[in-house]
Amino acid sequence: xxxxxxxxxxxxxxxxxxxxxxxxxxxxxxxxxxxxxxxxxxxxxxxxxxxxxxxxxxxxxxxxxxxxxxxxxxxxxxxxxxxxxxxxxxxxxxxxxxxxxxxxxxxxxxxxxxxxxxxxxxxxxxxxxxxxxxxxxxxxxxxxxxxxxxxxxxxxxxxxxxxxxxxxxxxxxxxxxxxxxxxxxxxxxxxxxxxxxxxxxxxxxxxxxxxxxxxxxxxxxxxxxxxxxxxxxxxxxxxxxxxxxxxxxxxxxxxxxxxxxxxxxxxxxxxxxxxxxxxxxxxxxxxxxxxxxxxxxxxxxxxxxxxxxxxxxxxxxxxxxxxxxxxxxxxxxxxxxxxxxxxxxxxxxxxxxxxxxxxxxxxxxxxxxxxxx
Ligand SMILES: *Cc1c(COP(=O)(O)O)cnc(C)c1O
Numbered sequence: 001x002x003x004x005x006x007x008x009x010x011x012x013x014x015x016x017x018x019x020x021x022x023x024x025x026x027x028x029x030x031x032x033x034x035x036x037x038x039x040x041x042x043x044x045x046x047x048x049x050x051x052x053x054x055x056x057x058x059x060x061x062x063x064x065x066x067x068x069x070x071x072x073x074x075x076x077x078x079x080x081x082x083x084x085x086x087x088x089x090x091x092x093x094x095x096x097x098x099x100x101x102x103x104x105x106x107x108x109x110x111x112x113x114x115x116x117x118x119x120x121x122x123x124x125x126x127x128x129x130x131x132x133x134x135x136x137x138x139x140x141x142x143x144x145x146x147x148x149x150x151x152x153x154x155x156x157x158x159x160x161x162x163x164x165x166x167x168x169x170x171x172x173x174x175x176x177x178x179x180x181x182x183x184x185x186x187x188x189x190x191x192x193x194x195x196x197x198x199x200x201x202x203x204x205x206x207x208x209x210x211x212x213x214x215x216x217x218x219x220x221x222x223x224x225x226x227x228x229x230x231x232x233x234x235x236x237x238x239x240x241x242x243x244x245x246x247x248x249x250x251x252x253x254x255x256x257x258x259x260x261x262x263x264x265x266x267x268x269x270x271x272x273x274x275x276x277x278x279x280x281x282x283x284x285x286x287x288x289x290x291x292x293x294x295x296x297x298x299x300x301x302x303x304x305x306x307x308x309x310x311x312x313x314x315x316x317x318x319x320x321x322x323x324x325x326x327x328x329x330x331x332x333x334x335x336x337x338x339x340x341x342x343x344x345x346x347x348x349x350x351x352x353x354x355x356x357x358x359x360x361x362x363x364x365x366x367x368x369x370x371x372x373x
Pocket of ligand 1: 034036059079080160198199200201219220221222223230
């Protein structure tokens, strides 16, 4: 089988989606599955839909086109404010987009009119993350302006948290978003279909003890794909964290005399470096590098440590044996490693499903694998 590769267990993505859909559904909140970390991979998107996600969202129009070309017809929302230069494509491939700039909304309206369509607008409000969004005092005014435009229809408001700041939303920020929804409806009428409370970092709030108010949508990527809560990196109860596995092949093995040439380092530091001297520890080089993934975002298998990586080589030291040339080593990835690896041209994405999943074990006879626990 080709290496490096990512094995994706679609049944785990489906189950993770079902879990959040069930929990949030009980609070009147729908799930929009975010596909950007998988570059809009259609099978992964379909697993989210099969698990109960009401629609999909992505940040890039190319990823949305990939979904459409694969025959996915559900509503797809662009969650990054569109480039002015892409207004036509946005209207063509997405029902709705998140917006922060009136000039972009105007361009979307013109593009929609040319196509005899009405494009949905969700206004993104800035409530403290410091990334995108309209400041809350201007939202109602912009909403009113949209009401006067042809070709676009105001569908909702949303906010985003923890992306730039790394700070999860507070109850008072969530209450502000609900207040803004009410304020807009006071001036524009009851037209806000969606009040989107954020990304995976909003899950703890949404599943907490407080009332979730008017929030009726969350846009979830990381929670579904990796089963973790982004701010803490902790596993979410009941979620699978191993839907994705990155597998790389050993291309060189054997002990090296020292971790690195002593002349290259400060001699006073050399003795501080702990070098395993046990005969069972050995260096391996894997055919994987910075060009493929965020090496720092890989979890090492038990008994193995990272020595270093370059663009195409990943040097590890392992107490586990026997690993031969051609053996495969498996890693779990964090969000950053996943995102780069899914976009890497040399990494094959191999889909496993509930039924064919176990068949892949037949290949193990050929090469041992080091698996994460
Ligand atoms: C990436 C993104 C999401 C999804 O974030 P996760 O942490 O993967 O759930 C949601 N909304 C916006 C605007 C995003 O950019």
